[in-house]
Amino acid sequence: AQTVTQSQPEMSVQEAETVTLSCTYDTSESDYYLFWYKQPPSRQMILVIRQEAYKQQNATENRFSVNFQKAAKSFSLKISDSQLGDAAMYFCAYRSANHMRFGAGTRLTVKP
Amino acid sequence: DAGITQSPRHKVTETGTPVTLRCHQTENHRYMYWYRQDPGHGLRLIHYSYGVKDTDKGEVSDGYSVSRSKTEDFLLTLESATSSQTSVYFCAISILSSYNEQFFGPGTRLTVL
Numbered sequence: 001a002q003t004v005t006q007s008q009p010e011m012s013v014q015e016a017e018t019v020t021l022s023c024t025y026d027t028s029e030s031d032y033y034l035f036w037y038k039q040p041p042s043r044q045m046i047l048v049i050r051q052e053a054y055k056q057q058n059a060t061e062n063r064f065s066v067n068f069q070k071a072a073k074s075f076s077l078k079i080s081d082s083q084l085g086d087a088a089m090y091f092c093a094y095r096s097a098n099h100m101r102f103g104a105g106t107r108l109t110v111k112p
Numbered sequence: 113d114a115g116i117t118q119s120p121r122h123k124v125t126e127t128g129t130p131v132t133l134r135c136h137q138t139e140n141h142r143y144m145y146w147y148r149q150d151p152g153h154g155l156r157l158i159h160y161s162y163g164v165k166d167t168d169k170g171e172v173s174d175g176y177s178v179s180r181s182k183t184e185d186f187l188l189t190l191e192s193a194t195s196s197q198t199s200v201y202f203c204a205i206s207i208l209s210s211y212n213e214q215f216f217g218p219g220t221r222l223t224v225l
Contacts, residue, residue, distance in 0.1 A: 001171075004154075033211050045155075045202065045216035052211065091154055099170075100145075100214055102154035 006103035023092030032096040116217035135203030143206035144186040
């Protein structure tokens with residue numbers, strides 16, 4: 001079964017600085033999708049960014065970008081120009097077919 | 113917003129009582145999912161549905177059952193709630209696109225005393 005590992009339970013960043021959240025996964029499949037979700041204190045799960053495994057180009061959404069290393073099975077999230085509103089739990093997720101697996105999450109604190 | 117609502121949003125119940133959580137969607141998505149969220153585990157799939165009356169188990173299905181008699185409603189039932197089922201429960205739908213990404217409801221916090 002696929003597993004998703006987020007090795008950083010907690011991270012902190014100064015406002016306006018850049019932070020990178022790590023995610024690794026284990027799979028024998030070649031066709032899959034990767035996602036980062038944000039969960040603020042409201043508890044709502046919000047899709048931040050997505051990546052197809054067959055695309056070499058790293059996805060970017062405004063201040064959010066990923067570093068996708070398929071051979072290393074690594075999918076890190078970079079947040080640039082961090083804002084107070086970025087404070088949340090961040091979950092990395094792996095999807096193939098109809099199943100999605102999530103990492104345990106990283107709690108990001110943004111310091112003013 | 114994928115038009116997903118969950119009810120109730122909060123519930124406190126006692127061990128041994130039956131509990132049903134409801135997920136409702138307004139956009140006729142075929143695939144629906146129930147997850148539970150616990151500290152240190154992220155979200156784990158309980159059951160999912162790929163159509164009316166078509167359901168299958170996820171990785172943590174023991175103690176849970178589901179039903180889907182209409183496209184828009186997906187029910188999760190705890191036949192006899194236990195304290196280990198205290199959790200936050202999320203419903204999700206899958207958008208049929210190149211990514212098949214999932215979008216989530218607001219969650220239900222269930223406490224079993």
